[in-house]
Amino acid sequence: MTLKIYGIAASRASRPLWVAHELGLAHEHIPLSYQGGATRTPEFLALNPNGHIPVVDDDGVLVWESMACALYLAGRFQGEGAEPLAAVNHAEQAEILRWSFWAVTECEKDALTFLMHTVAMPEERRKPQLAQEAERRLLPALRVLDQHLQIRRFLAGERFTVADICVASVLAWVQRSAELEAQCPRVSAWLARCLDRPAQQQVRALARRDSGRNL
Ligand SMILES: N[C@@H](CCC(=O)N[C@@H](CS)C(=O)NCC(=O)O)C(=O)O
Numbered sequence: 270m271t272l273k274i275y276g277i278a279a280s281r282a283s284r285p286l287w288v289a290h291e292l293g294l295a296h297e298h299i300p301l302s303y304q305g306g307a308t309r310t311p312e313f314l315a316l317n318p319n320g321h322i323p324v325v326d327d328d329g330v331l332v333w334e335s336m337a338c339a340l341y342l343a344g345r346f347q348g349e350g351a352e353p354l355a356a357v358n359h360a361e362q363a364e365i366l367r368w369s370f371w372a373v374t375e376c377e378k379d380a381l382t383f384l385m386h387t388v389a390m391p392e393e394r395r396k397p398q399l400a401q402e403a404e405r406r407l408l409p410a411l412r413v414l415d416q417h418l419q420i421r422r423f424l425a426g427e428r429f430t431v432a433d434i435c436v437a438s439v440l441a442w443v444q445r446s447a448e449l450e451a452q453c454p455r456v457s458a459w460l461a462r463c464l465d466r467p468a469q470q471q472v473r474a475l476a477r478r479d480s481g482r483n484l
Contacts, residue, residue: 282322284434444460
């Protein structure tokens with residue numbers, strides 16, 4: 270198998286895995302955990318010197334950074350009989366790039382704080398105030414996306430693309446936010462549509478198998 274995806278599905282490896290499942294790509298999944306030292310071995314550091322999952326190894330071409338992995342796979346492969354996830358024109362490419370970078374720079378940190386302090390960490394370590402503050406900081410950005418979705422079903426073009434995967438992968442962490450549902454109903458509905466997709470369900474099943482947590 271020449272395409273390998275390293276990282277348990279209950280991690281940011283879910284992003285390239287989601288792309289691979291959408292496109293029906295033949296790949297080997299190596300469910301390496303980010304705990305227990307597996308990402309600090311010399312063998313793994315040769316793949317990603319940052320010591321993080323995910324890593325994509327496409328026949329010797331190494332990609333790390335989860336969004337880069339997702340964007341790379343979508344651009345590199347066309348699934349058999351599948352709609353393209355990558356841009357088919359420069360206007361779509363502009364949307365895909367801007368929303369993917371937007372998710373990482375404007376949303377990811379606060380979305381992770383919300384997730385950790387609502388469900389992901391053991392209850393005794395959670396600080397509800399940190400979750401509330403993160404939720405409040407996120408809302409202005411989420412309203413921008415809500416506005417964008419006023420006349421669209423998807424983020425770029427008229428179909429589901431890798432932009433939806435990149436952004437939904439981050440916003441899945443705030444899916445339980447009551448404020449998101451109340452203040453950004455279009456984001457909430459779009460997110461539910463994305464997370465209902467069969468490929469995403471398959472990745473979630475892998476995540477449950479790996480650890481029962483979905484970071
Ligand atoms: N910005 C990186 C973050 C990667 C990252 O932090 N991955 C976590 C798992 S979700 C990890 O490998 N943590 C182990 C560690 O940092 O030691 C990306 O998006 O790929």
